Amino acid sequence: MGTIRWLRILDPLRGLFERFGVDYAMMCRILEIKLLMDGRRAPTIIQRSGKNADPDALTNQFIKSLWIYVLLSVVLLPIIVMKINLMFQMSLVFGILMFMVTTSMISDFSSVILDVRDRNILFSKPVRRQTINMAKILHVMIYLLLLTGALTLLPLLVGLFTHGPLFFLLFIVEIILMDLFIVALTAALYWLVLRFFDGEKLKDIINYVQIGLTIGMTVGYQFISRLFNLMDMNIAFAPKWWEIFIFPAWFASSFEWALSGSANTYIILFSVLSVVGPLAAIWMYSLLMPSFERNLQKLASHQARGRKSRTGWNDRLSKLFCRGNIERLFFRFSWDMMGRERDFKLKVYPQLGFSLIFPFVFMFNILHSNSGFAEMRSGRSFLFLYFCALMIPTVVQMLKYSGNSKGAWIYQTAPLTNSTPVYKGALKAMFARLFGPVFVFQAIVFLFIFGARIIPDLVVILLSVLLYTILSFMVFEKELPFSVPFQSMQSGNTLIFFGMMLLLGVLAGAHLGFTFLAYGKYLWMLVLLVLNLIAWKLAFRQVRSDRLQRL
Structure with missing residues (x-):
């Protein structure tokens, strides 16, 4: 030395x-x-x-x-x-x-x-x-x-x-x-x-x-x-x-x-x-x-984790959101991995924290600059809720990384001929476990502030974020969930992240525009529903069994 x-x-x-x-x-x-x-x-x-970088x-x-x-x-x-x-x-x-x-x-x-x-x-x-x-x-x-x-x-x-x-x-x-x-x-x-x-x-x-x-x-x-x-x-x-x-x-x-x-x-x-x-x-x-x-x-020190009931939240939600047994299996697998992977949590959970506080920070700034709470309550400041989706691209990209990536051999041993259920299960688990609690908490607070009039807007925001999630999945390079070591993280996606931020702004702007039309929010809700159905079908056509062969 x-x-x-x-x-x-x-x-x-x-x-x-x-x-x-x-x-x-x-x-x-x-x-x-x-x-x-x-x-x-x-x-x-x-x-x-x-992955083959020179150690020196x-x-x-x-x-x-x-x-x-x-x-x-x-x-x-x-x-x-x-x-x-x-x-x-x-x-x-x-x-x-x-x-x-x-x-x-x-x-x-x-x-x-x-x-x-x-x-x-x-x-x-x-x-x-x-x-x-x-x-x-x-x-x-x-x-x-x-x-x-x-x-x-x-x-x-x-x-x-x-x-x-x-x-x-x-x-x-x-x-x-x-x-x-x-x-x-x-x-x-x-x-x-x-x-x-x-x-x-x-x-x-x-x-x-x-x-x-x-x-x-x-x-x-x-x-x-x-x-x-x-x-x-x-x-x-x-x-x-x-x-x-x-x-x-x-x-x-x-x-x-x-x-x-x-x-x-x-x-x-x-x-x-x-x-x-x-x-x-x-x-x-x-x-x-x-x-x-x-x-x-x-x-x-290492202590064994207590065994959790098989009929927990993850099992119930997998039956609610997933169709096939394989998709439900990888929903539960991804749910558990996101809760146990400390490196994953250390890199992802701060993004959840930012998503949790940013809507309130911007709303607080509006409240500080405007004449009062009543004026803000009667306006469209509830659209700041879109800021809760800022974490989506980062989390979608991070789904492929793991500190225990060598365990990815399970994909080869499992009788899988199509990797689509794997990706679908992981994305739905991410949305339910990470984004879901943040959105539910903020929706409750916003309902308390703005009243029941924003319930259709909350549905529109949820559909927009669902579309935003699948579009984020489509723009990033595809790797099987938790199959890549953190040491292989790449730093060349700045333009993609910037573009996704602009896309979120476009979705929020479209929502704002439709609120000025009679029944506009319901029309935009129908459009988003159709776009989600199309996007969730098209996104996985590019995912075939070749992802399994690459491991």
């Missing part, structure tokens, strides 16, 4: 590490091994396509993916450049940064924080616990600094030329403090889960915590603009007590204090919290580290 030379930048801090009881040489060696092993894992944002070419995939984050950082430049209100500007900047960093950390770095190999391999060796813990902290921080460096490189340079050197230096300090805070906060939430649960249940809950963090950051971002009053382009900070829990405001307040000279009590308090908060959080993290490591061992 070659030495990772850039780790030598830690050499000036060797004395400080050793003062805390860390074996510096051993720590660097552990870091080298961790980084070497991580180089063989492709990050979520950029997956290497092809898989090194440093995260480093190679950083250009994507640099590209994403372009959205921050207009906010940095404008000179309206630094508190407003930097609250938006840190809100976006915290969202991007946290979601990337959840998708790619959870395996780093929740790594049990240290305890299994190193704890039995003559290595100090302080050395192992410091290597783990540095392991996470290296990734986060590289990630935030890519996300803030262009904003830092633009800020230097626009606002001067003080802004540049303050921005760097606040970014580092933000990273410390995110690491400590995420680890504290995981520790809380690890403290009270164990075994298989714990692994499921960690997935839900990761999803909850993603949704929470999305919802929290909506509150940032509520910190300000915007009238005639004059933006004023209107502090309230609850804003102490809006973390981006902490890191933005230092700019307002240092560069704009504002001495508001809340500005000073937030500025102090931007320093004290992250340092206190990382101190608490270091204190909880031994307990965290002990509880982390629960991830290595």
